Amino acid sequence: MSSVPDAFPANNDVSGVSSLSQQLGWQRELAQSIRSGEELLRRLGLNPDDLRTQQMLQTAGIQLADQDILRRFPVLVPENFLARMTHGDLGDPLLRQVLPLSDESLAVDGFVPDAVGDLEARRTPGVLQKYAGRVLLIATSACAIHCRYCFRRDYPYAEEPRRLQDWQPALDEIASDSSITEVIFSGGDPLMLSDSRLQILCLAIDQIPHVERIRFHTRLPIVLPSRVTAELIALLTGFRAQPIMVVHANHGNELVGDCKYALQTLVRSGIPVLNQAVLLAGVNDSVEALEALCRGLINVGVMPYYLHQLDRVSGTAHFEVNRERGRQLIQQLATRLPGYAVPRFVQEIPGEPNKTAL
Ligand code: SF4
Known part of the structure; x- marks a missing residue:
């Protein structure tokens, strides 16, 4: 019968892993991820407080998600993924996968x-x-x-x-x-x-x-x-x-x-x-x-x-x-x-x- 051991390491215990610093590298990187839609846009040179960006968002029919949506499913985007997006491009295909929109609150049959x-x-x-x-x-x-x-x-x-x-x-x-x-x-x-x-x-x-x-x-x-x-x-x-x-x-x-x-x-x-x-x-x-x-x-x-x-x-x-x-x-x-x-x-x-x- 297969079993897990009697004593378990704590959640993030990495004892026994030969290169601790390398093991923690990805976790540290993860901790620095982007956690809001506004921040995501700002980092791409699209400050939501700027009139120009607001016009671009309006033209593209984009409205950011409200707090209710974000509470249930927050934003999380690693820097590494952000770095592959095109600066200033609201239509970037990577951005579109992670940008939280108000459309998420629509009830659709x-x-x-x-x-x-x-x-x-x-x-x-x-x-x-x-x-x-x-x-x-x-x-x-x-x-x-x-x-x-x-x-x-x-x-x-x-x-x-x-x-x-x-x-x-x-x-x-x-x-x-x-x-x-x-x-x-x-x-x-x-x-x-x-x-x-x-x-x-x-x-x-x-x-x-x-x-x-x-x-x-x-x-x-x-x-x-x-x-x-x-x-x-x-x-x-x-x-x-x-x-x-x-x-x-x-x-x-x-x-x-x-x-x-x-x-x-x-x-x-x-x-x-x-x-x-x-x-x-x-x-x-x-x-x-x-x-x-x-x-x-x-x-x-x-x-x-x-x-x-x-x-x-x-x-x-x-x-x-x-x-x-x-x-x-x-x-x-x-x-x-x-x-x-x-x-x-x-x-x-x-x-x-x-x-x-x-
Ligand atoms: S689709 Fe994305 S958010 Fe959903 S389980 Fe896969 S990696 Fe996680």
Whole structure:
């Protein structure tokens, strides 16, 4: 029976990690993130108090979100991600992913808090199962960035295990079901866990003989590339089970500088790395944008895996691109890129036994 140890380190204890300063590097960087829409604009030379910026916002039909929205889903943007945005450009595709808008308060028919049926799929605290053979761990509520289109922006994270010992029932559940061959670390973002916590949880999973693969769904290598350390690579490649990493980039402009390097480092360490993107209005809803994204990915060895139709989560309707347009974009993309570089256009429909190809 797999178990977590009797004594657990405190939340951010990094004892046992060989390079403490490197381990703390990404956490320190994270602490310096931008936490308001106004600050985000100011840092791009778009001071919301200036008449000129106000006119630009009005012309673009942009109104910043109110406090009610921000209390429920605050702004969080790492400096590293901000540095990849274009100064003075309100239409920047990276900015559009993280700028909180008043549109988020609109109630739109068909848009609901749990669009992907997470709550129905909850098998035991911390564990969701939607598809045969795979379970998903809500490993943490934390992310390094708050994407305004997030499909779990209303997820009841407070009900999930927090302390390591709280994970024991979830481990027992996985150990008792030999049909589970893959465990997916999700969240939130599982790479927000310190190396020591991540290692303890992964080792406990790795001790379950029928688990063949451990998959990590993460945006950190994209938005906070300093998270990809030598220690992390050693940790991920040190298990019996095969690690698989699924990252999340939506636009080619994300794949520059140290982000590119972090992805290459993961790929060259032998971990299969795939990308999932979301089709987002004003971000990547053109064939040129999707081509640049997919080329950027394959040029560092990351396979474009999925292009998701937006999950219809409350507050995200302004990001939706209609399915027919999505199909056309994929068809056009297929005429420009080799087959392996064209992602599958899919939608997650609650209750279906797999993602639905569109
Ligand atoms: S990184 Fe993923 S879970 Fe976190 S806010 Fe973005 S979409 Fe949501």
